[in-house]
Amino acid sequence: MSGVQPIPAPSLEDTRLAFLLAEDRVGHYPEFRAFLTRVFDLDRVGLAAPGYLRAPSGCAYALVFIGRSGEPFPAGVEISAVLPALEPLDEDAADRDLWAILRWLVEGTGGAWSVTDLDATGRLYRIAASA
Amino acid sequence: MTTHVELPQSARAAWPFEPRCARVDGWRMHYVDVGPDGGGGDPVVLLHGNPTWGFLWREVIPPLLAAGHRVIVPDMIGFGLSEKPTREQAHGLDGHIANLAALLRGLDVSNATIVGHDWGGPTGLGFALANPERVRALVVMSSWGWALPPSDFHTRVFPWRLMHAPLVGPYLLGRHNVLAGRGVYLSVVDRARFRQRAQAAYEAVLPDPASRLLTWTWPRWIPLDEGARALDRFNWIEQGLRAWKKPVQIIWGRDDDVFDREKFAGRFKALLPHAEGPHLVTGRHFLQEDSGPEIGALIADFLARLGSA
Numbered sequence: 001m002s003g004v005q006p007i008p009a010p011s012l013e014d015t016r017l018a019f020l021l022a023e024d025r026v027g028h029y030p031e032f033r034a035f036l037t038r039v040f041d042l043d044r045v046g047l048a049a050p051g052y053l054r055a056p057s058g059c060a061y062a063l064v065f066i067g068r069s070g071e072p073f074p075a076g077v078e079i080s081a082v083l084p085a086l087e088p089l090d091e092d093a094a095d096r097d098l099w100a101i102l103r104w105l106v107e108g109t110g111g112a113w114s115v116t117d118l119d120a121t122g123r124l125y126r127i128a129a130s131a
Numbered sequence: 132m133t134t135h136v137e138l139p140q141s142a143r144a145a146w147p148f149e150p151r152c153a154r155v156d157g158w159r160m161h162y163v164d165v166g167p168d169g170g171g172g173d174p175v176v177l178l179h180g181n182p183t184w185g186f187l188w189r190e191v192i193p194p195l196l197a198a199g200h201r202v203i204v205p206d207m208i209g210f211g212l213s214e215k216p217t218r219e220q221a222h223g224l225d226g227h228i229a230n231l232a233a234l235l236r237g238l239d240v241s242n243a244t245i246v247g248h249d250w251g252g253p254t255g256l257g258f259a260l261a262n263p264e265r266v267r268a269l270v271v272m273s274s275w276g277w278a279l280p281p282s283d284f285h286t287r288v289f290p291w292r293l294m295h296a297p298l299v300g301p302y303l304l305g306r307h308n309v310l311a312g313r314g315v316y317l318s319v320v321d322r323a324r325f326r327q328r329a330q331a332a333y334e335a336v337l338p339d340p341a342s343r344l345l346t347w348t349w350p351r352w353i354p355l356d357e358g359a360r361a362l363d364r365f366n367w368i369e370q371g372l373r374a375w376k377k378p379v380q381i382i383w384g385r386d387d388d389v390f391d392r393e394k395f396a397g398r399f400k401a402l403l404p405h406a407e408g409p410h411l412v413t414g415r416h417f418l419q420e421d422s423g424p425e426i427g428a429l430i431a432d433f434l435a436r437l438g439s440a
Contacts, residue, residue: 032298105298106296120290126313127303
């Protein structure tokens with residue numbers, strides 16, 4: 001279990017989006033794009049609203065989807081933490097949350113992609129969040 | 132001046148070359164150009180791949196200089212001390228070949244030996260096939276020059292395809308710089324020596340996640356199936372190699388597990404039956420880290436034989 005759940009749009013009053021990760025080519029392996037499209041109903045929602053996830057730390061994360069002319073939507077995605085407007089990021093907690101979001105993404109994408117392999121990759125490269 | 136990063140002391144000592152800068156194809160490219168004044172020696176162009184930079188060739192250069200050659204070592208756009216675009220769409224094989232063409236035409240290079248490692252292979256081969264009048268010979272090592280099939284290593288989900296998968300690539304290779312750090316470390320023979328003498332130099336030139344974009348972008352350009360980008364370009368390179376008659380040398384690491392020597396050095400030999408080698412040296416994928424002086428001497432000897440032929 002990744003401990004990550006899609007959530008409705010949280011209140012953004014007195015918050016800021018702290019940019020963490022950008023992916024210009026979310027369809028490089030198309031099954032990743034298909035999973036995100038399914039979870040966030042992107043064929044219907046399009047660019048109208050970000051998707052949101054609740055991560056293990058309790059923090060909400062916004063997934064802002066990017067469109068590019070001539071390419072299937074979404075072409076890319078940015079992940080930002082939803083933080084109190086004037087508070088700095090807890091980098092270690094955010095890194096652990098990102099790892100959990102990747103585990104959720106890989107588990108949901110399925111097929112040839114497995115959390116077991118992702119965790120092994122994290123251990124091979126000594127990613128603290130994967131320990 | 133070119134550098135906007137602080138090289139560690141150990142790297143500065145091992146990389147004493149004057150930095151040069153050229154505007155190529157709309158980008159700022161760093162390179163070194165050393166050897167006989169006035170370009171008296173036939174140039175040897177050393178091309179690195181992912182995620183390295185010219186530093187990879189630091190121990191290959193001295194034997195070539197001692198043999199009287201001019202040595203040109205560019206950092207690919209996106210690596211080393213060159214400009215690093217921050218969008219994936221800035222990168223492609225054709226663009227990198229054009230970048231190299233701009234540099235070498237700007238230097239009016241002729242009678243050059245093009246030496247390619249990893250992505251320096253397809254890039255350099257593409258330049259050579261498009262500009263044969265400027266090229267004397269080719270040297271290839273731990274690389275490839277055809278569309279399919281890829282190596283077993285590159286088709287496996289763990290660790291290769293997962294490492295650069297959507298969002299995983301920007302996390303592992305961007306936020307955590309794993310290819311320039313532990314990735315290279317795992318692909319040399321003498322890891323303790325590498326850690327002590329070189330690892331910091333590869334990590335230092337990729338200081339921030341945005342600066343590391345090409346480390347996860349390049350893996351996505353390696354063709355894995357018939358729908359891959361650049362498939363036509365790789366097929367063009369393979370066809371060109373089949374017709375290539377100028378001298379070629381093949382050098383490979385005995386323990387290369389990224390581009391298996393039997394399959395990949397063997398395929399180069401099949402495409403280029405007149406090629407010299409493969410010469411096997413101590414090394415894995417980053418063979419220059421274990422056998423730099425030997426590789427430099429092999430290339431110098433190869434060129435000396437051509438000169439007396």
